[in-house]
Amino acid sequence: MPYSRELNFIHYAPTKVIYGVGISKDVAVELNALGCKRALLVTDRELSKNTDLPKKIREYLGNNCVGVFDEVIPDSGLHLVDKGAEFGRSLGADSIVSVGGGSAIDTAKGIAILLKEGGSISDYEGFQMLTRRQTPHIAIPTTCGTGSEVTYVAVIKDWDNHRKLLFGDYNIIPDVAILDPELIRTLPPRLVAATGMDALTHAIEAITSPQRQPISDALGLHAIRMIREYIAIATKDSDVTYRGMLLLASNIAGMAFSNAQVGLAHAIAHTIGAKYNIHHGLANSIVLPHVMQFNNEVVYEQQARIAEALGIKEDIPDKELGYKASEKVLEIAKSCDLPTRLRDVGIPKSELEECAEIALTDGAIVYNGRPISDPSEILEVLIKAY
Amino acid sequence: MPVPFPSEEWVAKYKEAINASADYKIAGKDWTYGVIALVCKAKPPILEKDIGIWLDLEKGVCRDARIVTPEEANTAPFCITGEYDRWKAVIKGELEPIKGMMQGKLKLKGNLPTIVRFVKAAQELVKATNSIDTKFLDE
Numbered sequence: 338m339p340y341s342r343e344l345n346f347i348h349y350a351p352t353k354v355i356y357g358v359g360i361s362k363d364v365a366v367e368l369n370a371l372g373c374k375r376a377l378l379v380t381d382r383e384l385s386k387n388t389d390l391p392k393k394i395r396e397y398l399g400n401n402c403v404g405v406f407d408e409v410i411p412d413s414g415l416h417l418v419d420k421g422a423e424f425g426r427s428l429g430a431d432s433i434v435s436v437g438g439g440s441a442i443d444t445a446k447g448i449a450i451l452l453k454e455g456g457s458i459s460d461y462e463g464f465q466m467l468t469r470r471q472t473p474h475i476a477i478p479t480t481c482g483t484g485s486e487v488t489y490v491a492v493i494k495d496w497d498n499h500r501k502l503l504f505g506d507y508n509i510i511p512d513v514a515i516l517d518p519e520l521i522r523t524l525p526p527r528l529v530a531a532t533g534m535d536a537l538t539h540a541i542e543a544i545t546s547p548q549r550q551p552i553s554d555a556l557g558l559h560a561i562r563m564i565r566e567y568i569a570i571a572t573k574d575s576d577v578t579y580r581g582m583l584l585l586a587s588n589i590a591g592m593a594f595s596n597a598q599v600g601l602a603h604a605i606a607h608t609i610g611a612k613y614n615i616h617h618g619l620a621n622s623i624v625l626p627h628v629m630q631f632n633n634e635v636v637y638e639q640q641a642r643i644a645e646a647l648g649i650k651e652d653i654p655d656k657e658l659g660y661k662a663s664e665k666v667l668e669i670a671k672s673c674d675l676p677t678r679l680r681d682v683g684i685p686k687s688e689l690e691e692c693a694e695i696a697l698t699d700g701a702i703v704y705n706g707r708p709i710s711d712p713s714e715i716l717e718v719l720i721k722a723y
Numbered sequence: 724m725p726v727p728f729p730s731e732e733w734v735a736k737y738k739e740a741i742n743a744s745a746d747y748k749i750a751g752k753d754w755t756y757g758v759i760a761l762v763c764k765a766k767p768p769i770l771e772k773d774i775g776i777w778l779d780l781e782k783g784v785c786r787d788a789r790i791v792t793p794e795e796a797n798t799a800p801f802c803i804t805g806e807y808d809r810w811k812a813v814i815k816g817e818l819e820p821i822k823g824m825m826q827g828k829l830k831l832k833g834n835l836p837t838i839v840r841f842v843k844a845a846q847e848l849v850k851a852t853n854s855i856d857t858k859f860l861d862e
Contacts, residue, residue, distance in 0.1 A: 347826045464835050465827040466804075503835050507827055548822065598825070700839040703821060710843070 338544075338554060338639055346550040350592045352487045353513045356585060358577045361477055361517035364397045364434060371473040371512055373432035377425040377452075378405045379445040381437040390479055390520055394436050403428040406448075409437065412494045412611075413444040415502065418458040422451035432473040435511075436520075438532075439483035439492075439617075442476045446491035446509040449474045458493060459502070467508040476511040479520050481571075481583040482532025482618045484539055484591020486514035501611075503700065510595075516588055518581030526572045528616075529580065530673035533568040535618030536560065536587035537666065538625050541643055542600045543593035545629075545636040545706035553597035554642075560590035561646040565665075569672040600705030601696070601718065602628040608696040615682050622670045623679055627722040628705075629663035631714070636706035679723045689719040725858035728814065729763050729774045731790050733855065737776075738788035740851040747847035751783040754844060756837055759803070760796035766807035769860040783844075801833035811859055814852045820845060 355363065368376055376398055380391040385407035395402050406421040425433070425448055433452070435445035447458045449472040454461070461467070476486035485491075491504040521529070540560040543553050563586035571579035605628070606620035633640055633656065640659030647665045651658065670677050680686070693715035696702070702709055709715065726732045741747055761776040775796030779787035796802050803820070805813075809828050812818035821842060823829040831838070838845060 463833055464824040464831040466830045466832055500834075501836070505825070505835065548825070698836070698840045700836040703839050703842050 338642055340551065344550065346548070346596070348550065348552045348596050349489070349507055349510075350487060350596065351507075352511055354487070354516065354588060355513065356516040356581070358518050358581065361394060361515050361520060362397050364394060364475060364477070364515060365399055365401050367475055367513050367515065368398065368401050368432060368434065371432060371475075373473050374401050375403045375429055375431045376401055376434045376475075377421070377428060377430035377432070377448070378402055379409065379421060379433055379435045379441055379448060380405065380407045381409045381441045382407055384437050384441070384479060388523065391436050394434065394477060398434065402434070403430050409441045409444045411440050412501075413440040414494050414496045415458050416496065418444055418447035418451065418493055421448045422458070425452055432475070434475045434477065436477045436479060438478065438480040439485045442478065442483065442485040442511070443491040443493060445474055445476065446511070447493055447504065448472070449509060450504070458504070459495070461504055462502045464503070464505040465507065467506045469508060471508050474511040475513040475515060477515045477517065477520065478584070478587070480524060480532040481521055481529060481580065481587045482535030484536065484587055484594065486511055487588060487591045488595035490595070501607075514588060516581075516584050518577040518584055521580050521584055522575050522577055524580070527675070529583065530568065530572040530675050531616050531618035531622060532587065533564055533571065533583050533618070534622035534625070534670060534673070534675065536583070536590045537564045537568070537669070538602050538606075538621035539594040539599060540564070540590040541625065541629065541666070542602055542704075543590070543597035544643055545632055545639045546597045546600055546704045547706065548704055549597045549639070553593040556589050557593035557597070558642060558646045560586045560593060561643060563589070565647050565669065568669060572673045598704035599701050600628070601631070601702065601709065601715070603701040604696045604699035604705070605692070605715065605719065607699050607701065608692050609679070609684060612692065612695070613682070613684055615684075619675060619682065622675050623677060623682065624718065624722045626663040626667040626670075627718045629666060630660060630721070631718050632705065632707040633659045633663065634707065639706065679719065684723070686723055689723065690716055693719055725856045727858045727860060728810070729770070729776060729790070733857065734776055734788045734790055736855045737852060738785045740854045741785040741788075741848065744847055744851050747844060747851060748783040750847050751780060751841065751844035754780055754782060754841055756800060758799040759801045760791070760799035761810070762793045762796045762802060762804040763810050764804065764806045766861070770807055797832065801831070801838065803829050803831050805829040807861075813849060814855075814857055816849070816853050820849060
């Protein structure tokens with residue numbers, strides 16, 4: 338994949354990543370290594386209700402945990418971040434340990450800002466505004482797709498005004514990511530598949546992004562190899578070896594897209610996720626092959642390398658190889674028993690045009706491999722995915 | 724005759740350049756989200772204090788452009804802050820502002836997705852700076 342003479346980039350991935358079956362037991366050691374002793378545990382409401390994972394982490398933290406904030410819901414809200422921070426402040430928390438999916442980790446990033454800077458989270462909407470490291474944060478993902486444990490963005494919803502606010506800052510990247518496959522052993526198969534496809538989308542869109550660069554490409558390509566090898570088996574078999582590899586692939590893809598960004602598949606997934614409450618990873622999985630076919634005309638060289646990482650060994654021109662990559666992605670989704678059409682998840686055909694209009698206004702559009710300026714281009718993709 | 728950046732004179736020229744841009748008029752026609760302020764950080768000895776630039780943009784037109792204090796600039800719904808050298812790179816067309824925000828070369832206070840929706844307008848605003856015969860204080 339050639340790079341232009343004008344190539345210039347910043348690659349920033351400061352998170353200490355710790356991996357191992359049962360390694361979450363070390364959370365207190367890691368916390369103390371950060372100089373902290375009073376952690377606020379932030380977790381998902383459902384995770385807390387339906388599993389013993391937050392309870393286990395609390396036990397591992399022992400006296401280092403001053404309280405648990407377990408009110409996080411999918412698409413976490415500004416009000417929850419403010420409430421969590423107030424709770425943490427009242428307990429004298431000096432650090433945060435987040436346990437859960439993207440919403441829990443993003444909420445914790447927001448709380449980290451408020452514990453350091455004060456005020457309300459809505460005061461900090463923007464990019465790269467903070468001038469110092471925020472409250473120490475250890476992230477422990479319990480899905481294999483978000484990558485949020487190594488990214489610099491938090492997405493928090495303003496439920497009153499029905500919009501999502503972006504907080505992007507190098508200073509909110511978690512200090513430590515603890516990847517413990519034991520924690521995703523009980524994740525339902527469909528969620529393993531959907532979050533794994535989310536990670537695959539992160540990796541592919543990072544490689545086809547106009548902001549791609551050699552380091553993020555290397556990360557993305559290896560994440561693709563791992564996902565190709567392990568997603569189907571990890572979906573069907575809860576063995577920690579397979580699920581651990583998927584968890585790691587998600588982390589690696591997270592480092593790739595945090596530096597190179599994502600594109601049209603995410604713009605559509607954000608749109609239909611918000612409008613029809615469709616799981617983010619599943620939405621990505623459905624549209625990704627069609628986005629790749631749409632993009633192939635422009636980014637076929639990158640997609641040909643993606644095809645190779647997906648295990649396709651054919652001596653054919655890059656343009657054809659790039660197209661075959663999209664077919665392989667579809668095949669992977671089918672092998673995980675995921676729905677592959679928008680109609681399968683209840684999206685009305687009559688509303689595709691509106692979806693295309695909304696997707697065009699999503700931030701991820703800017704970083705799509707093939708430039709998009711008109712909703713009709715997105716509609717073309719949506720109709721094919723229908 | 725080159726005009727120094729940043730200065731009242733430069734800002735006046737910038738307003739003229741924005742309003743003379745047919746492409747901006749089209750790309751920014753749906754912009755109703757208020758003022759975009761820019762803050763250029765001090766770079767002693769050539770620039771002793773932070774300078775704010777207030778751009779009152781509405782529906783493809785720049786209604787007002789003036790120098791303000793950084794404090795006033797920070798009251799705008801969108802405020803983009805950068806070091807002198809970063810702004811110089813933007814004006815010279817060497818730094819694409821949205822990429823700069825993502826990478827921390829420029830700091831944005833405000834809703835990035837709104838800015839991104841108007842990426843073409845943002846590009847035209849940058850192009851308008853390219854058309855000004857600018858004298859950089861360190862050159």
